[in-house]
Amino acid sequence: MSKRIDIKDLNVYYGDFLAVQDVSLRIEPRSVTAFIGPSGCGKSTFLRTLNRMHEVIPGARVEGSVLMDGDDLYGPGVDPVNVRRQVGMVFQRANPFPTMSIKENVLAGVKLNDRRISASAANELAERALRGANLWEEVKDRLDKPGSGLSGGQQQRLCIARAIAVQPEVILMDEPCSALDPISTLAIEDLINDLKNDYTVVIVTHNMQQAARVSDRTAFFNIAGTGKPGRLIEYNDTDKMFSRPEVQATEDYVSGRFG
Numbered sequence: 722m723s724k725r726i727d728i729k730d731l732n733v734y735y736g737d738f739l740a741v742q743d744v745s746l747r748i749e750p751r752s753v754t755a756f757i758g759p760s761g762c763g764k765s766t767f768l769r770t771l772n773r774m775h776e777v778i779p780g781a782r783v784e785g786s787v788l789m790d791g792d793d794l795y796g797p798g799v800d801p802v803n804v805r806r807q808v809g810m811v812f813q814r815a816n817p818f819p820t821m822s823i824k825e826n827v828l829a830g831v832k833l834n835d836r837r838i839s840a841s842a843a844n845e846l847a848e849r850a851l852r853g854a855n856l857w858e859e860v861k862d863r864l865d866k867p868g869s870g871l872s873g874g875q876q877q878r879l880c881i882a883r884a885i886a887v888q889p890e891v892i893l894m895d896e897p898c899s900a901l902d903p904i905s906t907l908a909i910e911d912l913i914n915d916l917k918n919d920y921t922v923v924i925v926t927h928n929m930q931q932a933a934r935v936s937d938r939t940a941f942f943n944i945a946g947t948g949k950p951g952r953l954i955e956y957n958d959t960d961k962m963f964s965r966p967e968v969q970a971t972e973d974y975v976s977g978r979f980g
């Protein structure tokens with residue numbers, strides 16, 4: 722249920738603009754990897770290439786390869802819809818479907834993937850996903866109420882339950898706590914810690930303490946200036962990145978001297 726990701730020589734373009742240049746890195750299964758760096762350095766752009774989500778943006782394209790346990794996500798004949806089933810994504814703002822109930826929201830991805838399941842299997846799956854997202858106890862008595870009636874933090878966990886329900890191998894999170902209060906943020910961070918028992922987790926965060934708290938490995942991206950491509954500057958164990966980084970720019974960034 723958890724896969725290694727090998728990114729090799731990846732360039733990402735928006736039309737003629739090279740947004741991310743020449744990134745190679747390995748992400749281990751059952752681990753949390755944080756992407757950090759100043760605004761515009763390409764963290765979200767790069768994250769989206771790990772499930773081909775950038776392809777919904779006209780003109781966006783990649784060169785290079787992204788291997789999941791050795792299989793290239795960009796290989797000939799690979800269906801991006803299938804890639805996104807294996808590599809789920811959670812966004813900055815929780816985005817439950819407003820007209821759907823809590824249970825329908827959890828099962829929405831499963832139904833999109835055209836899996837026909839019985840009512841009892843659907844109930845079981847919804848419970849398992851909600852438990853996996855640490856939300857079950859809070860919503861078990863109102864599964865048929867709208868997902869939009871939950872708090873922001875609960876909605877974000879609902880979106881995580883929706884991602885889990887399709888049984889992905891990898892979960893990508895793009896600043897999942899940026900719209901949340903500190904208590905809800907801690908709930909999501911606890912959950913990320915649990916998720917790595919089963920999944921490969923990659924998180925983009927602006928919050929340095931969060932990267933230090935939740936991740937095993939940290940990748941620092943930077944840009945040389947406006948219009949220049951983002952590049953991977955340092956990738957290392959999180960402890961090392963925050964205590965003894967190898968590159969001066971990493972040290973400057975994590976100590977708050979720029980960015």
Ligand SMILES: Nc1ncnc2c1ncn2[C@@H]1O[C@H](COP(=O)(O)OP(=O)(O)OP(=O)(O)O)[C@@H](O)[C@H]1O
Pocket residue numbers: 735740758759760761762763764765766767778951
């Ligand atoms: N849809 C798009 N079309 C064209 N250029 C884009 C698009 N999305 C992002 N970019 C550009 O790509 C570069 C990287 O942007 P990206 O959003 O990936 O950076 P980021 O590090 O995630 O920034 P932030 O931390 O502010 O979210 C920027 O120069 C940005 O303007």
